[in-house]
Amino acid sequence: MLVAVVAEGAGGWLREVDPAGAPAGPPRRVADLATAIAEREAADAPRWIWSSTTEIYPWLLRAGVRVARCHDLELTEALLLGHAGRWGEPRSLAAAHARLIGAPVPADPRPRMAQPPGFAQGALFEAGGVAGGGAGTGGAGADETPPSAVIAVHADQVARIAGTAHPGRFRLLVASESAGALIAVEMGHAGLPWRADIHDDLLRELLGPPQPVGPPKRLAELSAQVNAAFGTHGLHPDSPAEVLRAFARAGIDVPNTRAWVLRRVDHPAVPPLLEFKELYRIWTAHGRAWREAWVSGGRFRPEYVPGGVVSGRWATRGGGALQVPKVVRRAVVADPGWRFVVADAGQLEPRVLAAVSGDARLAAAGGAGDLYAALAADSFGGDRATAKVALLGAMYGQTGGNAVPALAVLRQRYPTAFAYVESAARTGEAGGLVRSWLGRTCPPPATAGRQAGLEPAEESGPADSRGGASGRARGRFTRNFVIQATAAEWALVLLATLRTALVGMRAELVLFVHDEVGVHCPVQEAERVAAAVRTGAARAGEMMFGDTAVRFPLDVSIVECYADA
Template identity: 55%
Template sequence: MAELRIAVDADQDGPGGRLQPLGEGGQPTGPIERVRDLAPAMAERERAERPRWVWAATDEVYPRLLPQLPASRLGRCHDVKLIEPLLLAHEGLYGEPRSLGAAWARLQGLPVPEDLRLGLAEAETDAHAQDALFAPDRSRLGPGVDSLTALVAVHAEQLRRLAALPEAVRPGLRLLCAAESAGGLVAAEMTYDGLPWSIPVHDALLEELLGSRPTAAQAASGARPPKLAALAVELQEALGGRQINPDSPGQVLRAFAEQGVSLPSTRNYLLRQVDHPAAPLLLRYKELSRIYAAHAWAWRDAWVRSGRFRPEYVVGGVVSGRWASRGGGALQIPRILRGAVVADPGWRLVVADAGQLEPRVLAALSGDPGLIRAGAAGDLYAGLAADAFKGDRARAKLGLLGAMYGQTSGEVGPLLAVLRRRFPQAMGLVEAAARTGESGGVVQSRLGRVCPPPSASWQDVTAASAEEGEDRAGSAARSRGRFTRNFVIQASAADWALALIAALRRRLAEIPATPDGGRPRLVFFQHDEIVVHSPRLIAEAAAAAVTASADEARALVFGDTPVRFPMDTHIVERYADAKGGEKADGDSELDEDETY
């Protein structure tokens, strides 16, 4: 049975818009319908026909509809702006403008307008800039172009381009396009529903960590909260008593040098190796200073409304397909403040974390029987240690992470030699990806997300250095090899996570509401971790939906693989009470900025 699609063109002013039914190939199959109020009209069509909604961009249309939609909401969509860059990358046009106006211009052979862009710092500090950042990008269509005509034509062209892809690529990219569009729905709904945030608990945590809130005048003058100020004094005394600004790396490094401690930087991993009383004080100061700057009172005033933290999520905001956020630090909530995430009375938080996700992705991608066997018992690193490292879990973990992230120096080198002997398929996969990157090629995720090609400056460095016989070419090549070896794993993990939240969103909608109409909602998503806010009476059903969705995502993305992706799931009142969100044994992978 052919899938019904309906194109949606929302009015720029007012609640109305136009709808047009489309066939499976994107061709119009009926007249344009003008409606006064899109939300109820679309809700009625959703109940009766369950179409796939086609629009220029989810973040332009869906947030306007959500306040008026019934609890069931919309099921599926095709997001032109999210799908366009996936297709462009396969056509060798990585990083080209992706708006409806840009896609229309390419289709018509017209000059392509740049996407509307605004600096993050400007958007966070200026209310008018925020409005511009999140405003519909209609200005990208040329004067006199009918937006619905452009939408229908661009959508049909995207379907044609998908169908023209090689058979080896097409099914995976179709799934990725559907999952990316579903991610757009999830992102808008998470912003609308918000993450429950207790202001009294947050105040108590800040008071304990930082002391009382500085007045507006004190904050404007740069005064620190009492406990942070006292810690700065204690650090200064530990470094010989000379007045320093602990927020100035240069001053701190000079002060350490005067104490006989030479440091190249103040990065945390270096400070943890320093045997000096000032080192732990600086680590603590940095932690509290980040909380004060990024998640204290001013942050809450800007981002917490009506007891909910409502950030703006950016689907596919990182090249690997991971999400980002526009302000608010949504994906970097400090663990020490997670106690402020408190379920409503009579509700619970279902917190689930996919432990050791990327090593399991490597096992599924490579089909390496030894690595698959290592993960079968639960703790993949422990299984790896028992198989190849005489039970030494720490060395097993260090070696495998080194293989995935391209770390070869120091202790890692001999560990990699063991891994190559015992797990040749897994090591062969990441090393082949590295060689592709070193030669200037591109690699893909499991579903077909293409990594960025090398920059022009990279090409210049490698070409010039090779001619001059310098080592810069080798260094640049190895750096890109580290990027591509990790991309195939991290981007494939992002594929799985997208499929997970798409499946979970559908399964949560299928759970019958409580007698008072309460429904479980996905309210937080971070790489490999999700939080569902659910009525207590159906929290167990929501937790079961998480487990089923993880298995569905495994089958969709990796097919018939014996690798399992277990979710460590907890039903709690406070986010901080969920062990799954803590990765207490230190199994969190490297940060995005360290791998890219």
């Protein structure tokens, strides 16, 4: 069953909807929306249709209400607009409804910086003007009684989904995207356990004791060593311009000061410079200031943004939760008597390539525990490293360097898989659109390929098909998109499946980094959680690709500290 919902102050409106999207009962006004949703959830757990999980669900969670399923109209609208090649059009409920009735389409509101507790609800959830201020709508036609806009847009989306290239897959995409939105809010609500005392010890160990003024001791020492090596005073090692000038004075010409460039430079300033860069990074990006901003009550609470990346990967708004340096993960420690179950999907992207391309030979390799080893045994004379470079090169668009002979082997031995990524690249170079397995669509060149900025008067279209730099860049982008976006879908399906499996346990999802999930649970539940995550991975493969030889093995560990995973 489906129930459309719209908030209005602390209350709201509910109305049953049938699978085709038509109203299946009268609209019902409730004074206490959270309680009404909780009661209905306990009764038969319908799929809730609402404008935006990000807006409504934090408020429900704070009221102690969890839901099993939803249909997020905004996220779905974005997926459908993208599928139709209309990237960038407003996707709010108000905009979708305006398009539907031929009214002027309002722009999407700017993403807010942060959401303080008790953020106003009300007008957020209904299309502009439709709610009409609640009680005042008595004189309007019945069709405009809330949640009429929610119902109308949902019905329209159901119809548009049916018109996509693979409706069954697209439905799975919409369901997992919506589930991901629920999970993102729940993860932000739960937070990642974070031990401030260990974090402090770690910072002191790496950076030395804090100084009354300026950087910690170790950083000051390294800075002095760099200056001594250059014969300078007051040079700031984090200033690329100053470092470049210093190298130039020493007769060393480097294009930039990136670590991998400096590593090949023979000069006494290089070792302390490299160490400085590494530690300075930790001090500025994950030091005390960071912790005071993002860690509270023993939990790191970033804000996740599902679908924040065009490929469908999540992003974060503040806190950098997807880039916590490995050394800093020592501060992520389970509560007493609890554990982390951390699962990492190994070799996910090459396995996805094997599955989506339907290359039987590559799929056979993908049925093994180590895909690269199987690939090496099959076609590279047992040379695993070369096999890996070749496959990664094919997926990222590398065509030169050491990988050339290996790529030729790949092309000859796995022509179907090779053709899959080559086709995606050619489509992108010609200005076309490519899609993930479930139907997420890449942005058009006007949006995505702006980097090189060489575009003359002709905007989109096959302007670059003859091979300009920006055309090739877009080819690499679309080549990778079909893989990365499908891998993101697999991870999302796994996450949604796992979430359902955890219902009834005390276990909580607390971590999701592209192809890695983490669950915080009592030690007694750890084995059950580990089994659930393995089952989830197998289910995700089946739900996405049906009967395929490709396996998606997980590396699962049960640890007290995230750094040990």
